[in-house]
Amino acid sequence: MEDTDISLMGLVRKGDERAFELLVLRHQRPVYNLALRFLNDPAEAEDATQEIFIRVFKAAGSYTPDAKFTTWLYTIVRNFCFNLLRSRKQAVIVSVEEESLPELPAVHVDPVDRISREQVREKVIHAVSRLPENMRMAVILSKYHGLQYDEIAGIMGCTVNAIKLRIHRAKAILAEELSGLKPGQD
Amino acid sequence: MNCKVVQDDLATYLDGELDMPASVAVKEHLEACGQCRALYVRRLEAWELMDTWKDVSPPGRIRKNIIAGIKGPGRSAWVLRALPVAAALLLVIGLSIYFGGGKALHKKGDFAGPIIRSNTDSLVPESQDNASINEDELISHLHIFQEDDFLETLDELVKIDYLPLIDEVADSDRSRQRSSLDLVVT
Numbered sequence: 016m017e018d019t020d021i022s023l024m025g026l027v028r029k030g031d032e033r034a035f036e037l038l039v040l041r042h043q044r045p046v047y048n049l050a051l052r053f054l055n056d057p058a059e060a061e062d063a064t065q066e067i068f069i070r071v072f073k074a075a076g077s078y079t080p081d082a083k084f085t086t087w088l089y090t091i092v093r094n095f096c097f098n099l100l101r102s103r104k105q106a107v108i109v110s111v112e113e114e115s116l117p118e119l120p121a122v123h124v125d126p127v128d129r130i131s132r133e134q135v136r137e138k139v140i141h142a143v144s145r146l147p148e149n150m151r152m153a154v155i156l157s158k159y160h161g162l163q164y165d166e167i168a169g170i171m172g173c174t175v176n177a178i179k180l181r182i183h184r185a186k187a188i189l190a191e192e193l194s195g196l197k198p199g200q201d
Numbered sequence: 202m203n204c205k206v207v208q209d210d211l212a213t214y215l216d217g218e219l220d221m222p223a224s225v226a227v228k229e230h231l232e233a234c235g236q237c238r239a240l241y242v243r244r245l246e247a248w249e250l251m252d253t254w255k256d257v258s259p260p261g262r263i264r265k266n267i268i269a270g271i272k273g274p275g276r277s278a279w280v281l282r283a284l285p286v287a288a289a290l291l292l293v294i295g296l297s298i299y300f301g302g303g304k305a306l307h308k309k310g311d312f313a314g315p316i317i318r319s320n321t322d323s324l325v326p327e328s329q330d331n332a333s334i335n336e337d338e339l340i341s342h343l344h345i346f347q348e349d350d351f352l353e354t355l356d357e358l359v360k361i362d363y364l365p366l367i368d369e370v371a372d373s374d375r376s377r378q379r380s381s382l383d384l385v386v387t
């Protein structure tokens with residue numbers, strides 16, 4: 016799989032548009048879903064996905080196969096999404112040492128009441144969107160893209176220990192926010 | 202292994218990223234300690250609830266827009282590429298006029314080329330001394346770009362985000378990989 020991505024990128028470097036189309040077909044879904052979960056806005060995720068792939072095409076010359084293609088691709092996604100948030104002046108990027116747990120809202124969920132899966136999903140989206148940007152990206156890459164800590168560290172440009180710490184904190188927050196929810200069958 | 206250590210390692214343990222001796226120690230502690238086990242179950246349940254946020258298919262138009270985006274750089278991109286060339290040309294001609302005795306201007310009619318043309322044939326009277334050539338006046342008479350070309354170029358320029366990302370101090374093992382990743386920051 017990765018070998019094929021690398022060989023396709025070799026062709027893209029030479030300006031092969033067919034090879035590029037194949038790469039888009041293969042990776043547009045994870046890129047779109049990563050942007051969607053991180054930005055929590057379908058229209059922005061759509062624009063971001065388009066812009067990211069156009070950058071991939073333009074930056075193909077700078078791609079060297081010493082990094083896994085998806086690591087390189089997700090680094091572009093991460094940079095694009097973080098810059099987008101900054102340009103919205105909503106992002107507060109802090110170092111992992113400064114990252115503090117956000118104030119948790121009181122969770123009033125009666126564990127006896129079973130809520131619908133859709134309601135659980137909404138609570139999950141809400142909880143993830145409240146995480147600080149660095150934590151959110153790390154959690155999404157771990158949970159929904161199945162990436163290992165060292166790969167996430169490569170994408171985020173930080174140490175594996177920083178990723179461990181972020182995911183540890185994020186899981187503690189998510190457990191607080193989602194505790195007691197029992198989805199019913201629907 | 203005490204409770205504090207186990208609780209700090211829970212997220213890493215959940216992700217299967219803990220090394221084998223530590224993983225065995227956490228497992229043994231969880232079997233023996235009800236408090237840590239309850240915390241573990243809560244984290245595990247919350248992590249599993251996140252599965253309710255499923256992937257979605259990206260809209261079909263994304264792929265079409267990407268392919269359209271890489272084809273045909275368009276006029277503005279041409280102008281963008283031509284800008285530094287034109288600026289260099291202007292500088293060279295300007296300097297040669299200023300330091301080279303202004304012969305080009307004195308040779309009336311020949312001066313107006315395909316790129317630079319003078320608004321007036323009598324910008325500098327033939328009898329006038331070179332020292333009286335005013336740079337501002339000279340520049341004001343040069344028309345390299347139409348105004349809309351210039352604005353289009355500006356539009357292209359402001360789209361480029363050069364915002365650098367603040368990365369934390371990387372591990373030595375990360376720096377290898379980042380060397381190629383850093384090329385694609387923007």
Ligand SMILES: [Zn+2]
Nearest residue numbers: 204234236237
């Ligand atoms: Zn314990």
